[in-house]
Amino acid sequence: MRAKRLPAVFVGHEIYRQAAYGSNHPLAIPRVAPVMDLCRALGWLGPGEFQASPRASERELAWFHTGDYVDALRRATEAGVVDIETRERYRLGTMENPLFPGVFERAATSVGGSIRAAELALEGRIAYHPAGGTHHGRPDRAAGFCYFNDPVFAILALLKGGCERVLYVDLDAHHGDGVQDAFADDPRVWTISIHEQGRWPNTGALADVGAGRACNLPVPRGFKDAELGVLLDGVLLPLADRIEPQAVVLTCGADALAGDPLCSMALTNVALWSAVERLADLAPAAVVLGGGGYNPWTVTRYWTGLWGRLSGRKIPTSLPAEARAILAWLRSDLVDDEDVREAWLTTLADAPNDAPTRDEIRRLRDAALAQVDRAAWRQPALAVDLDGGAAR
Ligand SMILES: [Zn+2]
Numbered sequence: 001m002r003a004k005r006l007p008a009v010f011v012g013h014e015i016y017r018q019a020a021y022g023s024n025h026p027l028a029i030p031r032v033a034p035v036m037d038l039c040r041a042l043g044w045l046g047p048g049e050f051q052a053s054p055r056a057s058e059r060e061l062a063w064f065h066t067g068d069y070v071d072a073l074r075r076a077t078e079a080g081v082v083d084i085e086t087r088e089r090y091r092l093g094t095m096e097n098p099l100f101p102g103v104f105e106r107a108a109t110s111v112g113g114s115i116r117a118a119e120l121a122l123e124g125r126i127a128y129h130p131a132g133g134t135h136h137g138r139p140d141r142a143a144g145f146c147y148f149n150d151p152v153f154a155i156l157a158l159l160k161g162g163c164e165r166v167l168y169v170d171l172d173a174h175h176g177d178g179v180q181d182a183f184a185d186d187p188r189v190w191t192i193s194i195h196e197q198g199r200w201p202n203t204g205a206l207a208d209v210g211a212g213r214a215c216n217l218p219v220p221r222g223f224k225d226a227e228l229g230v231l232l233d234g235v236l237l238p239l240a241d242r243i244e245p246q247a248v249v250l251t252c253g254a255d256a257l258a259g260d261p262l263c264s265m266a267l268t269n270v271a272l273w274s275a276v277e278r279l280a281d282l283a284p285a286a287v288v289l290g291g292g293g294y295n296p297w298t299v300t301r302y303w304t305g306l307w308g309r310l311s312g313r314k315i316p317t318s319l320p321a322e323a324r325a326i327l328a329w330l331r332s333d334l335v336d337d338e339d340v341r342e343a344w345l346t347t348l349a350d351a352p353n354d355a356p357t358r359d360e361i362r363r364l365r366d367a368a369l370a371q372v373d374r375a376a377w378r379q380p381a382l383a384v385d386l387d388g389g390a391a392r
Contacts, residue, residue, distance in 0.1 A: 005124055005125060006123065006124045007048070007049065007125060007311065007312075008049070008125055008126040008127070008128060008307075008310045008311045008312075009048075009049060009050070009051055009117075009120050009125045009127055009128065010036075010039065010049055010050050010051070010129075010130075010307055010311075011050075011051050011052075011053050011113045011116055011117050011120070011127060011129040011131075012035075012050060012051075012052070012053060012113070012129075012131065013032075013052055013053040013109050013113065013131065014033075014052075015102065015106050015109050016031070016032035016033050016036075016106070016131055017030075017033040018101075018102055018106075019100075020100050020102070020103070021098055021100055021145075022098050022100055024333075025095075025098055025145075026145070026261075026262060026294045027145050028333075029294065029296040029299075029330070029331075029332050029334075030296060030330065031130075031290070031293060031299050031300070031303075032130055032131045032290070032303075034296065034300045034327075034329075034330060035130055035299075035300055035303045035304050035307070036050075037326050038300060038304040038323055038326050038327070039304055039307055039308075041320070041322040041323040041326060042308070042313070042319075042320075042323055044304075044307060044311060049311065051116065051120070053109050053110070053112050053113030053116060053131070054109075054113070054115075054116055055105065055108045055109045055112045056108045056109075056111035056115060056148075056153070058070060060111065060112070060153070061108065061111060063153060063156050064148075064149060064152050064153060064156065065137075065139055065148060065149075066139055068140070069090055069139070069140045069141060072089075072090045072092065073090070073092060073103070073104050073107070073142075073147055074104045076090075076092050076099055076103075076104075077099065077101075077102070077104035077105070078104075080099060080101070081093070081099070082099065089141070090140070090141045090142060091141045091142045091143060092141075092147075094142075096143075096144065097143070097144075097145060097146075097147065103147060104147075107134070107148045108148065109131070110129075110131045110132055110134060110150045111148045111150045111153045113129045113131055113132055113150070114129055114132045114150035114151065114153045114154040114157070114287070114289065115153050115154065115157045116129075117129040117132065117154055117287045117288075117289075118153075118154045118155075118157035118158045118249075118287055119157060119161070121158070121247060121286055121287045122161045122162075122163075122247075122285050124284065124285070126280055126286045126288060126310050127286070127287050127288065128288045128306070128307055128310055128311075129150075129154075129287065129289050129290070130252075130289070130290035130303045130306075130307075131290060132150045132151060132154065132251075132289035132290055132291075133151060133172065133251040133252065133253060133289040133290040133291030134146035134147070134148060134150050134151070134291075135149065135151050135170060135172060135174075135176040135177070135178050135179050135251050135253075135291060136177060136178045136201065137149030137150075137152070137178050138178055138181075139182075143178065143201070144200065144201060145292075146178065149178045149179065149182065150289070151168065151170075151176070151178075151179050151249055151251055152178065152179055152182045154249045154287045154289065155168060155179070155182075155189055155249055158246075158247040158249070158285060158287070159188055159189075163188070163246045163247045164188050164380070165188060165190075165244065165245045165246050165247075165379065166188060166246065166247045166248070166249065167189075167190050167191075167192070167240055167243060167245035167247070167248045167249075167282065167283065168183070168189060168192070168248075168249045168251075169191075169192045169193075169236065169248065169249075169250050169251070169279050170191070170192065170193040170194070170195070170253075170291075171194055171250065171252050171253065171256055171272065171275065171276070171291075172193075172195065172251050172252070172253025172255060172256060172291040172292050173195055173196045173199060173253055173256045173260065173262075173263035173265050173292060174195050174199055174200060174201065174253065174255070174263075174292060175193050175195045175199075175201060175203050175204030175216065175218075176191065176193040176195070176204070176251060177201050177204060179191060179251075180193065180204070180214050180216075181210075183213075184210045184211050184214070185211060187213070187380060190213045190239070190243055190245070190377065191210070191213065191214045191215070192214075192215045192216075192217070192235075192236055192239065193215075193216050193217065194219060194228070194231060194236075194256075195216075195217070195218055195219070196218070196219060196220075196221065196223065196256075196263055196264060197218035197219060197220060198218075199263065204216040205218060206218060206367060206368060206371075207371070209371065209373060209376075211376070212373035212375070212376030213373075213376045213377065215235065215239060215368060215372070217231055217235065217364060218364075219231075219265070219364065220358070220361075221264040221265070222264065222265070222355075223256070223265040223266060223267065223361075224266050224267065224353050224355040225267060225268055225271035225353050225354070225355075226354065226356060226357045227357050227361040228267060228271050228272075228275060229271070229357075230357050230361050230362065231361065231364070231365055232275055232278065232279075234365040234369070235369060236279065237278070237282075239372065239377055242374075242377045242378050242379075243377060243378065243379055244379055245282055245283040246283055246284060247283050247284070247285035247286070247287070248279055248280060248283045248285070248286050248287070249286075249287045249289065250276055250279055250280065250286070250287070250288050250289060251289045251290075252272065252276055252288060252289060252290060252291055252302075252303075252306065253290065253291025253292035253293055254290070254291065254292065254293025254295075254298055254299040254302045255291070255293045255294060256272065257269060257272070257295070257298045257350075258298075258350070258353070259295050259297075259298045259335075259339075259341070259344075260293065260294055260295050260298065261294050261295055261334035261335055262292075263292075263294075266353065266355075268349075268350035268351070268352065269298070269301055269302040269305055269306075269348075269349065269350045270305075270349050270350055270352065271353075272302060272306070273302075273305055273306055273309045276288060276306060276309075276310075277309055277310070280310065288310060290303060294332075294334055295332065295334070295335050296330040296331070296332050296335075297327060297330055297335075297340065297341075297344035297345070298344065300326070300327065300330065301327075301344065301347075301349075301350075304348060305348045305349060308348070315348050315349050316348065317347065317349075318346060319346055319347060319348065324346055327344065327345045328345055
């Protein structure tokens with residue numbers, strides 16, 4: 001369990017305030033900037049609690065991405081256009097992964113932020129980097145709104161820092177495919193993803209265990225709090241116990257919340273805050289990232305409250321005027337005005353949802369446990385102990 005930790009730290013950057021992704025993209029909405037603003041309005045970013053994210057260098061980007069892809073994204077950003085070959089080869093300048101001014105700098109900043117977050121986690125602080133969580137990025141191409149894969153860099157930085165057992169848990173509504181695949185052959189990394197079944201990228205089936213160290217939990221529409229509790233207590237925490245991770249990296253996409261316009265999971269932010277806290281407590285080093293999320297009100301409330309909980313604040317039952325003004329300023333083309341709930345403008349914490357657990361969730365839990373590769377989900381035994389004695 002968690003040793004006494006140093007205070008949590010919020011890694012952010014003003015670059016996320018700039019318009020991005022073009023006006024017709026689901027990620028055109030403001031996400032990280034209103035979280036920073038709301039945290040400040042609540043007095044939750046005191047001295048020493050905020051660190052500006054550095055931008056990853058080309059040398060750092062090469063830890064995971066190919067040089068020709070990094071070059072292609074930089075050149076496309078400078079030119080503002082791509083040729084057909086670049087578009088097809090690197091999936092850049094598409095509807096999914098559009099070019100916009102500063103896309104290279106923005107993507108490299110979120111990588112730099114995740115590396116910095118890992119360094120801070122190694123110092124014993126919970127490092128919160130809500131601009132992170134671009135879990136679909138591939139070594140040699142963009143995918144699913146993700147240009148680079150910053151969670152991969154957080155994990156690589158933890159490994160470079162000496163960690164030998166890193167657990168990645170992905171609570172975004174979409175499968176964390178890019179991260180799972182990145183570490184398929186690395187025996188120091190285990191991955192667990194809870195995601196909505198039948199969603200893009202249509203990977204992460206229950207039977208997909210990668211090389212043995214991956215666990216995928218595809219859940220049906222309407223996935224609610226009690227059901228998350230069943231998977232947390234029944235699968236995630238027992239699996240974590242088996243490997244005793246030295247570090248955890250958590251992707252906390254807000255598209256798993258009720259009210260997201262692109263997904264159909266139905267969690268409350270309160271359930272997710274508690275789940276993230278429990279997962280962050282599993283290891284001495286914890287990196288907490290953002291991810292997807294396409295309803296600006298539910299994203300902002302989730303990620304602001306998550307920082308509040310991680311930094312030891314009490315969540316207010318009602319927001320002060322300055323905080324309400326930030327929520328009132330948000331706009332979205334994907335959420336109809338009449339669907340904007342009053343609570344999204346005046347509170348942080350969602351009302352409880354106490355729907356019972358469906359049988360299919362219990363079956364999912366049991367099936368996931370039954371197929372766990374017990375040799376892969378355990379601490380690697382030391383071949384020889386320090387006295388040269390038998391393996392343990
Ligand atoms: Zn997502």
